[in-house]
Amino acid sequence: MLQEFKDFIAKGNVMDMAVGIIIGAAFTAIVGSLVDDLINPIIGLFMGGIDFTNMYVVLSGSAPEGASLEAARDSGAAVFAYGSFIMAIINFLIIAWVVFMLVRFVNKAKESVAKEEDAPEVAPEGPTEVELLAEIRDALKK
Template identity: 45%
Template sequence: MWNEFKKFALKGNVLDLAVGVVIGAAFGKIVSSLVDDIIMPLVGLLMGGVNFTDLMVKVGGAEVRYGLFIQNVVDFFIVAFSIFIFIRMINNRFKKKEEAKPAPAVDKNVELLTEIRDLLKNK
């Protein structure tokens, strides 16, 4: 069982996934800092100095902190948009590399047989 586990854990896909999770967590921290430290204070300033984290409503003995919810929603959309842009750039880069590859040369016999097949289909 130990050997099977080592084969599974050391496969390229599992290691790639682990690296992706670590990089994703670091990227999430960067974007969260962007939202918390730059964007939300500017939005609050534009809205008359409102600090979203302080927005709350007291219902009985409970505090409903809807300001934190608003900030987390904005954070989510900025993270999602950032990841979308990042993935889109990567996909475009790989598409350009694939387009640059020349088409494989077709054997003349195969080309001739394809033409004969197409002629027979048309009859």
């Protein structure tokens, strides 16, 4: 059973998947920073300074007036954090768009490599048909 496990781990697909997961985790941090540090301020600017992350409704309990979502949760209030949900949707759309662009780029690169491999080899130019017939004629005369 241990040998079977070693064979499973040694397969290329498992290693490729592990590398993909590690890169995906690092990519998540980049996208999170992109959304939090660059896109949210721009969206907030166009929405009149609204910060989606702190949009919530108190369902039960009490939260300090105008408190951040974190402060409301820390006070023990049950909150309906619809702003966090909006941000999750924005994050998803950005990640989906970036992944789409990456897949599109990789597919185009694969297509260009495939076209280069499928390109017919150009045969070296040789004598024309008339020249060959003339050579045969001259050879027969000798």
